[in-house]
Amino acid sequence: KTGNKHTLAGSLLNAGLIYLTTNNQQALDYFQKALDISKDLKIISLNANILMNIGQFYYNKSDYDKALENFTEALELSENKGLQSTICVARFNVAQVYHITKKFPLAIIYAESGLKIAENLKFIVFQKDLHKLLSEVYAETNNYKQAFIHSRQFKQLSDKIFNESNVRQITELEYTYKFEKEKQALTLEQSRKDAVQAAKRKEQHTIILT
Numbered sequence: 001k002t003g004n005k006h007t008l009a010g011s012l013l014n015a016g017l018i019y020l021t022t023n024n025q026q027a028l029d030y031f032q033k034a035l036d037i038s039k040d041l042k043i044i045s046l047n048a049n050i051l052m053n054i055g056q057f058y059y060n061k062s063d064y065d066k067a068l069e070n071f072t073e074a075l076e077l078s079e080n081k082g083l084q085s086t087i088c089v090a091r092f093n094v095a096q097v098y099h100i101t102k103k104f105p106l107a108i109i110y111a112e113s114g115l116k117i118a119e120n121l122k123f124i125v126f127q128k129d130l131h132k133l134l135s136e137v138y139a140e141t142n143n144y145k146q147a148f149i150h151s152r153q154f155k156q157l158s159d160k161i162f163n164e165s166n167v168r169q170i171t172e173l174e175y176t177y178k179f180e181k182e183k184q185a186l187t188l189e190q191s192r193k194d195a196v197q198a199a200k201r202k203e204q205h206t207i208i209l210t
Helices: 002-020 025-041 044-060 064-081 084-100 104-121 124-140 144-209
Strands: none
Touching: 002 025, 002 044, 025 044, 044 064, 044 084, 064 084, 084 104, 084 124, 104 124, 124 144
């Protein structure tokens, strides 16, 4: 029964994520239903995940108070359980809210602490996003030296991600090409064998007739 509830919560969360792409109100309905089940199951990591998606829904709606409320609750749950990856994401989300509401000192505190975790976990994408956020916050507070440092780090990581993505795509193309060539060679070999067998059967048939 617990397993079924867990599966249901996951399904509701996934449904909510689909509606979240268009910020449809139904996203919130699905997230809330998933959260109710998750709280009943006491699955902290799932609770935090759902709360962050609820926060994202409100963030997209520019309801920053409710966004911050949900992001902060997700962060507290994650910190209590020591869920480092979730802490990193939650701090980034909280920092974004403080940035857009112009509470720059708080934005810096959460972004810098999130960046340290992202670096420890080698989360390159979040490192990139946090450097970008910090470059913007420092620029808006006239700390151009730090803005430049983080902007440069953002650019370097963006290039690295782009290059790694290209390498993966090239590698995938090479494997696909190699696979297709091998498949083609096997097909040709099988065709040759089939032709040889057909010729032998024809020869045997001719001998029998004569």
